Amino acid sequence: MAEDLVLDTAIRDWVLIPLSVVMVLIGILRHFVSKLMRSSQVPDAKIIKEGQLIVRARNLRSGANFIPPRSFRARRFYFSNEENGLLHVPKGQAPNPQAQMFSDPNMAMDMMKKNLSMIIPQTLTFAWVNFFFSGFVAAKIPFPLTQRFRSMLQNGIDLSTVDVSYVSSRSWYFLNLFGLRGLFSLILGEDNATDDTQRMMQMSGFGFDPTKSLGAEKDSLDIVQHDWALPKFEQRAEAVLRKVLS
Amino acid sequence: MDNIPTFNAEHLQSNMKTVYYSRTFLSIIGGVIAGIMGFTSLTGFIFYFLIMAITSVGLLAKAGFTVHSYFDSWNRVLLDGFLGGLMSFVLFWTFAYDLVHIF
Numbered sequence: 464m465a466e467d468l469v470l471d472t473a474i475r476d477w478v479l480i481p482l483s484v485v486m487v488l489i490g491i492l493r494h495f496v497s498k499l500m501r502s503s504q505v506p507d508a509k510i511i512k513e514g515q516l517i518v519r520a521r522n523l524r525s526g527a528n529f530i531p532p533r534s535f536r537a538r539r540f541y542f543s544n545e546e547n548g549l550l551h552v553p554k555g556q557a558p559n560p561q562a563q564m565f566s567d568p569n570m571a572m573d574m575m576k577k578n579l580s581m582i583i584p585q586t587l588t589f590a591w592v593n594f595f596f597s598g599f600v601a602a603k604i605p606f607p608l609t610q611r612f613r614s615m616l617q618n619g620i621d622l623s624t625v626d627v628s629y630v631s632s633r634s635w636y637f638l639n640l641f642g643l644r645g646l647f648s649l650i651l652g653e654d655n656a657t658d659d660t661q662r663m664m665q666m667s668g669f670g671f672d673p674t675k676s677l678g679a680e681k682d683s684l685d686i687v688q689h690d691w692a693l694p695k696f697e698q699r700a701e702a703v704l705r706k707v708l709s
Numbered sequence: 710m711d712n713i714p715t716f717n718a719e720h721l722q723s724n725m726k727t728v729y730y731s732r733t734f735l736s737i738i739g740g741v742i743a744g745i746m747g748f749t750s751l752t753g754f755i756f757y758f759l760i761m762a763i764t765s766v767g768l769l770a771k772a773g774f775t776v777h778s779y780f781d782s783w784n785r786v787l788l789d790g791f792l793g794g795l796m797s798f799v800l801f802w803t804f805a806y807d808l809v810h811i812f
Binding site for chain 2: 475477644
């Protein structure tokens, strides 16, 4: 019993297409604006040192099986012994960098700027859509949904007999919001300002990086069991050489 | 001779990026095709999975069917990013369907 509504061409011309075009353009604009506004942070020497240390420890962990047991143990001792091991953070010093991170004005400013540049265009566009494009059917989604979605998708439309597939422009806005992410990642390359999930991961990685991850690295280094992977190395080399020479 | 798995992380990551881009692009194109051809509901979703399967086969063919020299497991090239393109697909499917069928 799907009555096929015939919608005005004007809706298509003046609602669907402009909304999509505007969202794409705003996304591009936001990407470039955030690139311009990114203040160059003077990197703190101590933090960089700790970061590099973690990278070294990680490399040791991943390559552990390729060096002889004794040298692996020697390296591990260098990192994690109790007195002057590099990864061992004495208890008193631990909370300090964290506090420094939060009171650092640059970092807070950066995060706020990023947040704002995220939220403001979305809010503005949503308000614009609600103001101009409410109260009529905007599009038909090609698959049927249950009655529960009616209140969510058909917000401005007050008829309850219209098929749930006919949605208002608010839901077109949301559909665009989620669907254009893929398009942006194709157009703007990997590091674009529109990807929410990446941004959240970056934000949570900032404040707690140094001390907790040092402790975590030390623990995971301690866990590693050395499994000497190259015991029969000479035989392997011999086999390969034979194959090559024959 | 036992094979020790060694992977260059950067290369692996760049390969994964290629897979992601291919899937996104093809899901957009697939959405437009589904809309133009007037698929509705279940047919459309089946079409989406068909497109994803074609992407997987295409990627396998490009990798010469030796998955292990480019990725670390079969799952990565077959299943990764399957549902990531769904939202873009639905968006472009709706768009094309409306443009063509509901003037």
